[in-house]
Amino acid sequence: MARERIISGETQRGDTDVSATTLRPRTLDEMVGQTRIVEKLEIAMHAARQRGEPLEHMLFDGPPGLGKTTFAHVVAREMSERPLRITSGPALSKQADLMPILTNLERGDILFIDEVHRLPKVVEEFLYTAMEDFRVDVTIEGGLRGRVVNFNLQPFTLIGATTRAGMLSGAMRDRFGLQFHLDYYGADDLRTILHRSATRLELGYEDGALDAIALRSRGTPRVANRMLRRVRDYAQVRADGRITQSVAQEALNLQGIDDLGLDELDRAFLTALMQVYGGGPAGIEALAATMGQERDTLEDVVEPYLLQIGFVVRTRQGRQATKAAFEHMGLAVPKGTVGGDASPTLF
Ligand SMILES: Nc1ncnc2c1ncn2[C@@H]1O[C@H](COP(=O)(O)OP(=O)(O)O)[C@@H](O)[C@H]1O
Ligand SMILES: [Mg+2]
Numbered sequence: 136m137a138r139e140r141i142i143s144g145e146t147q148r149g150d151t152d153v154s155a156t157t158l159r160p161r162t163l164d165e166m167v168g169q170t171r172i173v174e175k176l177e178i179a180m181h182a183a184r185q186r187g188e189p190l191e192h193m194l195f196d197g198p199p200g201l202g203k204t205t206f207a208h209v210v211a212r213e214m215s216e217r218p219l220r221i222t223s224g225p226a227l228s229k230q231a232d233l234m235p236i237l238t239n240l241e242r243g244d245i246l247f248i249d250e251v252h253r254l255p256k257v258v259e260e261f262l263y264t265a266m267e268d269f270r271v272d273v274t275i276e277g278g279l280r281g282r283v284v285n286f287n288l289q290p291f292t293l294i295g296a297t298t299r300a301g302m303l304s305g306a307m308r309d310r311f312g313l314q315f316h317l318d319y320y321g322a323d324d325l326r327t328i329l330h331r332s333a334t335r336l337e338l339g340y341e342d343g344a345l346d347a348i349a350l351r352s353r354g355t356p357r358v359a360n361r362m363l364r365r366v367r368d369y370a371q372v373r374a375d376g377r378i379t380q381s382v383a384q385e386a387l388n389l390q391g392i393d394d395l396g397l398d399e400l401d402r403a404f405l406t407a408l409m410q411v412y413g414g415g416p417a418g419i420e421a422l423a424a425t426m427g428q429e430r431d432t433l434e435d436v437v438e439p440y441l442l443q444i445g446f447v448v449r450t451r452q453g454r455q456a457t458k459a460a461f462e463h464m465g466l467a468v469p470k471g472t473v474g475g476d477a478s479p480t481l482f
Contacts, residue, residue, distance in 0.1 A: 142397075179193075224250040233258055243290070251307070273285075354443070405456060411425050
């Protein structure tokens with residue numbers, strides 16, 4: 136179920152079809168929001184160009200769907216004649232997987248490693264000298280002890296992306312000269328993204344429809360664009376293609392998405408926490424067992440947003456539902472519930 140959630144920030148089928156790829160920004164100018172990252176990148180790229188040097192290695196971290204891969208493509212487009220080379224942590228199980236990629240790099244090429252926190256230790260360590268000295272040391276079996284052969288590499292730029300910066304070793308993290316943390320987008324930025332997408336897709340829409348989508352898209356551009364495509368389908372079949380505010384709301388209601396962007400899985404989490412555990416604190420394992428879900432699913436795709444909007448807080452004893460969460464779910468707020476009279480932060 137979690138994999139198919141419309142509100143998931145992770146890539147799904149349909150995100151890579153033609154309409155989706157046309158929505159991806161191609162230049163730094165087209166990136167909406169994340170202004171501090173854009174500015175720092177502009178300076179770094181300008182300086183590297185002036186010196187005629189490759190860019191420093193850079194790391195993008197943040198939740199799925201916020202633009203890490205897009206930034207990597209944009210940087211490659213602006214800095215290199217050649218296309219971005221793309222691989223990922225799980226695809227590199229041993230040194231031999233990485234070796235041909237590294238030795239084929241030309242001066243100034245950009246190598247993108249997605250999910251860099253999932254690199255096996257041996258591969259990660261092999262990368263250290265490549266990143267630092269543009270050199271790899273390969274042990275060749277044979278003779279009494281084997282021989283170490285050094286290969287020199289062309290100076291290149293490694294761009295790493297991760298949703299779990301905390302799982303990256305300190306040694307790895309330190310080798311990225313530039314580090315960028317992506318945060319959830321505000322409603323204004325999401326609206327801008329949706330306007331551009333709707334224009335590119337040549338849709339007829341009311342502004343209110345895009346507002347309705349922006350408010351439900353959990354601060355995540357990928358989710359916003361996906362919702363827009365679902366609304367487009369609904370409008371085409373049920374409303375002569377006219378995307379009005381009420382059409383957008385109906386389309387998203389049909390997907391089980393409420394006016395804060397919570398779906399059935401989010402509500403099941405809150406219901407379990409409130410009705411089975413009286414609002415908590417409850418441990419994540421206990422909640423997972425109650426719901427019949429994987430703990431990882433809850434930690435990766437349910438909790439981050441509930442924490443972000445202040446519906447759940449994490450304490451030493453476990454997860455606790457806040458007053459705002461009880462109110463949203465239409466349940467009486469028990470005495471002593473955390474959260475005072477806080478209302479959910481809508482970005
Ligand atoms: N800053 C942005 N401005 C406009 N659209 C964006 C931006 N960031 C992301 N997107 C949209 O969201 C989609 C998902 O972004 P992506 O870079 O694949 O996320 P990540 O790699 O962090 O999971 C992109 O294809 C693009 O359509
Ligand atoms: Mg990505």
